[in-house]
Amino acid sequence: MRRERTVTQARPEITPEQLDQIRELIYKETGILVDGKKNYIMKARIEKRMLESKARSFREYQRKLLLSEKNGELQNLVEELTVNETYFFRDFPQLQGFAEKALPLLLSEKREQGDHTLKIWSAACSTGEEPYTLSIIVQEMIADYDDWTMTILATDVDRTVLRAARKGEYGTRAMKDTPLAYREKYFSSNGKTWQVLPHTAEPVRFEQMNLIDRRAMRRQSHYDFIFCRNVLIYFSDQSRKKVVNSFYDSLNPGGFLFLGSSESVGRITAAFELTRIDDYLFYRKPKQMR
């Protein structure tokens, strides 16, 4: 009997239902709601992971995901699906408010108490431009910087971006908003790329951390400033709320929270105080418990 001929498909077909299953898994793992309008991107990235993990069918791939240990295939897929866009001095007006208003206020309060420590957390730091920017700003703004102990914890769920962050080498795109004076003082350059200098990197420590890992989040405490910019836009309302509540617990009384410019703390929780300093508005944890 003659066998009917078939052609081999280059890409395994993934159905909308299967995409929804993956969407649910990513949501549970990271809090990220992958936009249904971006199905075609999601599909291409899953297909890429299927090929790289040598899964022959969607079912086989799904099994790999479900059976994967920490840092296994599920982590690889998360890294494939996260948006890592970032650059130095991103959202300059907000950073200006931090540098010229919030930071001097907090420093003067600390000086009065004889406290010379400063603890900052860049949560969802991607390839490191944000924490290094904060290091540059603080070094510029504190005249007696050498008398202070500053630590900047920089965390992200994605191991690939953290590897790049630790390397600290950047191209022109990342540097586009970096003032010339800071390029000369905080980087060395070979004409093509810029390398953060040791004193720029010194206060920054990178660590892998998932914002929806409650135990890891609970371990974070006594922060003066938390920056979590341009990531909660990808989260559901429920996971956003959980993360912001954790930040509240991790801040010192009087500590500040900075979200991205399109993300409003006020819409998520009423626990923070809205503080105006000149033309700038800040979200601050109350100094006294209400």
Ligand SMILES: C[S@@+](CC[C@H](N)C(=O)[O-])C[C@H]1O[C@@H](n2cnc3c(N)ncnc32)[C@H](O)[C@@H]1O
């Ligand atoms: C668009 S980047 C923002 C980088 C930087 N904060 C900024 O504003 O330029 C978002 C980062 O959030 C990270 N991310 C997404 N979900 C996360 C989670 N559940 N826990 C930790 N990081 C997460 C991604 O890996 C990505 O590097």
